[in-house]
Amino acid sequence: MRPTRLLIATLTLSVLILGLPSTQVSPSHGTVRADTQFYVHLPSASRAWTGVFPPMGISWYDWTPDDVAVVPEQARLAGARWILAKPVLWSVVQPSEPAPGMPPSYNWGPYDAALAAPAASGLTPIGLVSVNPEWARDPSFADRASGPIAAEHVDDFVAFVKAAIAHYSASPYNVKHWIIYGEPDCSNPALCNYYGHWGDVPERYAALLAQLYPAVKADYPGVTIIMGNLAMDWFSDRTENPGPFERHFLENVLVAGGGQYVDAFAFNYFPEHASEWAPYGPDILGKVNYIRSIIAAKYPNGANKKLLCTEIAALGSDSLLDEQARYITKLYARTHAGGLDAVLYLGTKEWYLDTEKREGPRGLLNEFGQPKPAYIAYQYYASTMASTTYLGPVSDADLGLAPGTGAVEGYRFRRMVDGNETWVLWANQSRSDAVVHASSVTLTSKVGQSLPTVDLGGGAFRIAFGSDYGQVPVGDPVYLELSR
Known part of the structure; x- marks a missing residue:
């Protein structure tokens, strides 16, 4: 969940110190050009999850045509191995209910270019499915675009996910890791947009996984099914400024048996919420330790399953450029040591929470596509810590x-x-x-x-x-x- 609440001289010095050529900026997109040469050892994407390389990746959601052209290359040049691909919305791919006795019809056209771009840049993509078509939604939850599915249409969802895997797991896409709804711990769709809306019905989410997982594994045993990436902050039980996310969603899904129907767990994190997790460890490790304690208590067999952070970002306005760069190094040192399998920073391009730009910028590049110190710090960690073990x-x-x-x-x-x-x-x-x-x-x-x-x-x-x-x-x- 995105949270609700001197540069040129310094950067040039950093580039010269690293022995890197000056960044080339495209006038049309204001981004790092694909032919910019950064002297960074980039591990092969096929060696993901070996425990040898840092768990570095990039997250992105908007995926405009311009983004498709530049974001994967920005991520590759930074030293990332993972990238969160454009979410595939069921409502777009299959807007109409299949006619009785007729096979389903899917339109992958809106997603093909975006989902081909990561592999073309040598990155390992992580797919995400979300947003149910209106005809498939449970009428009792009609206001929840990404919530419970009508019982008679669960098979349609399973068929859609299997069709997405069939289409996108092969070349040129190579998407073999799939998240089932983003932030499913939300229970208030008014505050969660198109993210998951299963927060107060965890047993329904667990039941969906129980139906989906065996069907996928029967035909695609090598595909990774990832539990929806939990927001797990801004909780609904807060006395002040209560949010839309259910504190006990994860444990309730596990109690309902959902843990056995995923290969990996995922969560999002923003340092603004560090105090919530401070009793369990420093910064993001506090949240990691808490999640692992829940898994150990409610589903001990899940202790060896992979754990990913699919969204994290630190403020990087002009007055916080050095602090953002510090945070990048600390983030990856902690999560590298903590054994996370992927940690995806949001994002390379500059972004703000709101169109008025009242919330500070968080990207690794500034609005002109020039690297901030955080980009250099990210790149240096990727290069220096390649082929290391904790x-x-x-x-x-x-x-x-x-x-x-x-x-x-x-x-x-x-x-x-x-x-x-x-x-x-x-x-x-x-x-x-x-x-x-x-x-x-x-x-x-x-x-x-x-x-x-x-x-x-x-x-x-x-x-x-x-x-x-x-x-x-x-x-x-x-x-x-x-x-x-």
């Missing part, structure tokens, strides 16, 4: 700090190419002197700028966090490469 958190002892200090948050990864380690870390307190031991170290900023360390001799190196030293500002993530 080892564990950076401890106080690793940094020569007193136990329990908690001054620095960080995550350790092993580089498969040489067996050495890369740590991604940042200070949470105003001043900390960290000492690490290695034969050599290399320290770089979130956008790849080389930073100094102090060689203390004997294989010890000091990193000074805090404005008093001016070496690493508090909250600024850095990459520490160690050779043992």
